[in-house]
Amino acid sequence: YAAQKENKQFVVINDKKDKSYDGVRNIVFSPDGRRIAYGAINKGKIFVVVDGKEGSPYDGVRDIEFSPDSRRIAYGATREGKMFVVVDGKEGNSYAGIGKPVFSPDSRMIAYEASKGRKWHIVIGDKESMGADMYYAPPVFSPDSKLIAYIEQHFKDKKTLRVVSSTALMGRKAGKEYEAIGQVVFSPDGLRVAYGARRDGQSFVVVSNFAGDAEKESYAYDSVSNIGFSHDGRKIVYFAKKKGRSLLGVDEEEREYKADKMVYLPVFSPDDSRIASVAMKGGKVFVVVDGKAGLLCDDIAPPVFSPDGSRIVYASRREGRGVVIVDDKEGPGYELVYNPVFSPDGSRIAYRAIKNGLMFVVVADKNGNVVKEFPPYEFIWMHTFSPDGKFIVYAAKGKQELWWKVEKVENL
Template sequence: MFKKCIFVFIAIFFIFSGLVSFAVEKNSEIEISEKLIAEVEFSPLFFLASPDSKHIAYVGEKDGKQFVIVDGNKGKDYDNIVITLIFSPDSKHVAYGAQKDNKIFVVLNDIEGKSYDSIGSTIIFSPDSKRIFYSARSDNKGFVILNGVEGKKYDGIGKSLVFSPNSKHIAYGVKSGNDYFVVLDGTEGKRYDSIGSGIFFSPDSKHLAYWAQSGSKRFPVVDGQEGKNYDAIGNTIVFSPDSKRMAFVAQKGNKYFLVVDGQEGKHYDAIGNTVVFSPDSKRIIYAAQLGNKRFAVIDGKEEEYREGIGATIVFSPDSRHFAYVAQKDNKHSVVIDGKEGKQFDAIGNGSIFFSPDSNNVAYCAQADNKRFVVINGKEEKKYDDVGNKSLVFSPDSKYLTYMAQSENKHFVVVGTEKQNFYDNILNLTMGRIVFDSLDRFHYLAVRDKGVYLVESRVKKNN
């Protein structure tokens, strides 16, 4: 395993946040409007923002009963909310699992589904938000439910339930007797001694891949065709954005290597979990290890040896640039196109972002117990905390927004001027900054017990 060369920012119930722009013109001002969308009347057990960051839902509890509140509207009381809340991709639907009188069911838009002995840990919406998919058990048999219609019963259903990107296909793993196999659109695949926990559609929805095992050997299965045998295969199979290429990590003996388009790469002592194709599908990067040295491998060429390589590895949108986190002497830096940047105490996990035009790169760093954003090598103002995965460039690449906190206050900053202060600004599963146009963005913020939709506009003065 690789040494951890990333850090996790402080996580409290609401992720701290703030906002900055690195290129707002001096003759610009920010117009801000607030709209109250909900009063939080109960202490949330779990809090969730919609994908569009315009709605909120949370689990509350009173008098021994639990319930869900969406945008301030309270749902029915239940003995327990047993499956985490989920919004549909279009943010128009909410689903969760509930328990009442020893029966468990899914609630979709406040409508209860059929009761079962148990339901699986995952509820998923199709990418187009028109279908809902989960598994359940009754009478010691497992099956899936797609838009309320039960599928064939098996001894067990796997955890991986997947829709194709175009929402037209579903796939899942099952157990029947001593056999394991994948069901695609109701058609059972070949039976094996074991199958992997991950099932993967290609971006164009035309291909399906997973690994399977017969005897002591494992092999990839793509569109029903078995590939070469290996001692082991990594949990993730990666398709290129154009769906024409595929990669996975395989093992023979004590050596690991990347298999790309059926061709085995150089053998290493270890390979990291992150394998990334460039947006144009022509390049590929991953981290590897020989002895005590770790390094990135880009298009088959090994980069300079490092003490550690982080899990964050990214390409620019135009595929011409790449960046990753490296470790040396207990310090961390971002390497861009092979050139190592300044060393810091830590680099935020998942915080490296290129602008849409690929001309700018930003990430979060830590030094002397302060967190800050580094943009094109320049350190921005230091704060007590920065949301490491909150960085968002504007569509025209002129503005960078991110979340920060200072002295227990959470605020938006544009240029060097702090805007409204809030008790919290919602981030990650609890919201994000969303650009609505080149000069307009919004996010969700908390003041006292109110959750507000905050809409901002960068306005140029004439």
């Protein structure tokens, strides 16, 4: 966290004070939690500090991003009116404007929007796309990092296009023209893309293969959102509004919900046979599984299916208490609960809970009945079962010390 003493600001990491600056901003942790970066200001200049090492000074810095593997870092920077992306300390080409840098899933490439003259381009390395008047959203890599998708707007022709190309920005394939297009989503296998589109006052979900030569529109709706694919990429799911009705679309099937809106992306069971979603009505939220509404709650985290898909668990806040709910059955109440996960065989559930200001790991049976509460600490994170399900592993902090804890859960 950032702190201030007199006229200086500094970052505190694990109770240790970092170097003081005129100001600090935008603290970012790497995905693995082991690295930290932030912007620091001294004498009117700003630079990025990564793991305690200061980068070059600039007039401005924005969008600090770690790669998925946590090994690389990128951010936007400004100097004398020119903008560029800095990757691992190396400055890229200068542009009049830039968008947020996006890492590929394999962490090897970075894509971003950049303006030059009157056109905006997608930039990957030293390659630039042909250009458009505007790009509606940041570019999206396919899961295998071989393709890139983006949305072009052409003002003169009053058209918006979905484009898919190779990451070398070759083999460009454009979809149908629409008035507006939402964020593009790749299927897990990378063979299809889906997105929301608008034409003549109506909204559609559009699904096409990566080449863009086999497109299909959904029924017409007033609005569409939260588009996603099943694990195997064969099913498309989305939320829609039509004449005041709230609908969950699964391919060509529509399921109506008595809800004001939907929250989060729908979640598929591991075998894709079941779907869970979170809906909101009258300020309350509830989980809907296979069309059946669950308990009303004040807040709900995304639900999780058991490995065999037969059960579902989620953390919630209900009547002022943090509770874990398994198939509509409440567990005990705590101040807060976090991240319930099933063991590999689905026989146990583990989650973090807070009581009296301290955090501890709770292990419950598959029905949510508490089997054991492990000792409390100041903070606990990254709890997980061992592959054989016999142990629970987590990181713990207490008395300015950090530990990796391995607790036996077999035969509890």
